[in-house]
Amino acid sequence: MPSEPETVVDVRGLTRRFGAFVAVNDVSFSVTRGEIFGYLGANGAGKSTTIRMLCGLLAPTDGRATVAGADIAREPGRVKRSIGYMSQKFSLYADLTVAENLDFYASAYALSGRLRAARMDEALELAGLADRRDALTRELPGGLRQRLALASALLHRPPVLFLDEPTAGVDPLARRAFWRVIRELARGGTTLFVTTHHLDEAELCHRVGMMVDGRLVALDTPAGLKATHVPGTMLSVGTGAGGEAGTRAVMAALAGMPGVHGWQPFGLRVHVRVDPELAGPGRLAARLAERGVATADVEATEAGLEDVFLALVRR
Amino acid sequence: MSDVLTSSPALEARGLVRRFGRTVAVSDLSLSIAPGELYGLVGPDGAGKTTALRLLVGLLTPDGGEARVAGAVSHAAGGALRASLGYMPQQYSLYGDLSIDENLRFFGDLFGLSSTNFRERVAHLLGITQLTRFRDRRADALSGGMYKKLALACALLHRPRALVLDEPTNGVDPVSRRELWELLYTLVDEGLAVLLATPYMDEAARCHRVGLLQGGRLIAEDAPAALVRAFEDLAYFVTAADRDAAEAALHDLPGVRALSPHGPGLRVIVAAADAEAFRRRFASADMRWHLEPTAPDFEDVFLMRSIDAE
Known part of the structure; x- marks a missing residue:
């Protein structure tokens, strides 16, 4: 990131009401050039409403925001020209070919002549579809369709890109490939505003904001969020061959154990937040053994953003 | 689990094949899911997961092999199949203008439930989905997680023996996702056989067994812990x-x-x-x-x- 960060998205007291319901409630933050900004929250917390306002699609009830220098309420047209937007519902025409979809977007962004041809070639390259330009979009696997949607949203080289759950339903390999592109774009100076329910992806954001019931309740780097909201020592407990039954036995044994602040299943393991006196080697395993779980292996682990999310949303 | 595994399968595929034009979407797929078992199907996009599920529930006719639900051949069983099966596709449509109660009543009528049976079933399902206090809310006004839980309740009204779910937690936030999984375990403990496709590997790890599908073929199948050990x-x-x-x-x-x-x-x-x-x-x-x-x-x-x- 540049030494003098340039503010690209600036949000002050942004509020949106629908009747008596306050969908977005007095939200303020700013995003700098080249930053990957994660915007997290439960379904209905106000994430998409915020994005719709920042894209100039929905007028705020109160507060103000600028995106790439344009005021979202007074200059929504200028906002739309300086942003790219991609949602979970890939905005592509399934019955058109790859090239036809790009052509459609190139026209929408009024690209013409040599610039248009060059941008379309670059988009095909970015999507990894240079050799499949005549393939029907609906016949592409989900991961490639998503890369094409991203390339379409970037045709006009917007300084800011909004991604609303871009990887919902995408397999882990394709998600990794997608995030390599996202990080590359950020290194090149594009500002990215991303919502996701995959908290491993949120770990790749420079900063993360957490929305709960329309309010921005936390905003920090992933490391800062963990230090503030899930302090203490995190241990990871597995039962080897025990599988899901083993995991459930561990959770049952943890109930009411002194020094244990909370636990969550993560795949085949259980994350347990403990007081320092339980953190020493063998201590938690010994306590679990007293309660009938003899085969637990315990290792130290880092708290994840999912721990932060659960702590904030379930509070 | 041992007595569960020896009983007859709730869901079964034997040598299933399905082509679309020259593409072989599912190739020689065999799997068997017992009552009380939670089975996860994982694989890259385009591996054939949705096609496999659609073959199992009888929405697609196989080009080879056969699928059975509670012993009945899927694509030939018609109404008999519907009685023993719950199915939730990726895009599950409820009636947005109707309340939770009204949606349930609609599906109850569709399945021909008697009114006593219906009342008992609704009380139970609203209880385990924690939707009781929202029963008058319109489906359109539900959060993503609550909507999925209502869809699940509708699919379970008629007490199916097997439940098939195609990526049930897409677009669902992490808290609601965990609630849905607690619910799935409640159902499995009651003896339901559950087959689900998921792109979440932490969910796959919580299944009793997983099958890894690649290019229409099952390339690995075992308990997640056993696959990790190997x-x-x-x-x-x-x-x-x-x-x-x-x-x-x-x-x-x-x-x-x-x-x-x-x-x-x-x-x-x-x-x-x-x-x-x-x-x-x-x-x-x-x-x-x-x-x-x-x-x-x-x-x-x-x-x-x-x-x-x-």
Whole structure:
């Protein structure tokens, strides 16, 4: 990131009401050039409403925001020209070919002549579809369709890109490939505003904001969020061959154990937040053994953003 | 589990084949799911997961082999199948203008439930889905997680023996996702057989068994813990303040098979045969990063099996 960060998205007291319901409630933050900004929250917390306002699609009830220098309420047209937007519902025409979809977007962004041809070639390259330009979009696997949607949203080289759950339903390999592109774009100076329910992806954001019931309740780097909201020592407990039954036995044994602040299943393991006196080697395993779980292996682990999310949303 | 596994399967596929034009979407697929078993189907996009589920529930006719639900051949059973099966496709449509109660009543009528049976069933399902106090709310006004729970309740009204779910937690936030999983376990404990496709590897790891589908073929099938135990590579965690620089430097070290940002650092998968050379090079390169071995997880298994199969 540049030494003098340039503010690209600036949000002050942004509020949106629908009747008596306050969908977005007095939200303020700013995003700098080249930053990957994660915007997290439960379904209905106000994430998409915020994005719709920042894209100039929905007028705020109160507060103000600028995106790439344009005021979202007074200059929504200028906002739309300086942003790219991609949602979970890939905005592509399934019955058109790859090239036809790009052509459609190139026209929408009024690209013409040599610039248009060059941008379309670059988009095909970015999507990894240079050799499949005549393939029907609906016949592409989900991961490639998503890369094409991203390339379409970037045709006009917007300084800011909004991604609303871009990887919902995408397999882990394709998600990794997608995030390599996202990080590359950020290194090149594009500002990215991303919502996701995959908290491993949120770990790749420079900063993360957490929305709960329309309010921005936390905003920090992933490391800062963990230090503030899930302090203490995190241990990871597995039962080897025990599988899901083993995991459930561990959770049952943890109930009411002194020094244990909370636990969550993560795949085949259980994350347990403990007081320092339980953190020493063998201590938690010994306590679990007293309660009938003899085969637990315990290792130290880092708290994840999912721990932060659960702590904030379930509070 | 032992008596459960010896009873007849609730869902079964034998040598299923399905082509679309020249594409073989599902190839010689066999699997069997017992009552009280939770089975996860995972695989890259386009591997054939949705086609496999649609064959199992009888929405598609196989080009070869057969699928059975509670013993009845799926594509030939018609109404008999519907009585023993609940199915939730990716896009599940409820009536947005109708309340939770009204949606349930609609599906209750559709399945011909008697009014006593219906009342009992609704009370039970609203209880376990924790939707009781929202029963007058319109479906359109429900959050994503609540909507999915209502869809699940509708699919379960008629007490099916098997439930098939196609990526039920897409677009569902992490808290609601955990609630849905607690609900699935309640249902499985009651003896329901559940088959689900998921792109979430932490969910796959919580199934009793998983099948890994690649190019329409089942390339691995076992309990997740057993697949993790059989993992042949080594997993390391690298702590690095400058993650991008570490990623670039580690990329070319011997034996590195996969490298990805993970939390605050990097997760590195190294071929066991090259582990010694990898560690030596890591130490000698005077890297300012910290390397420690870590336990492989199910996502590592998925990634490496997918890469190996390509």
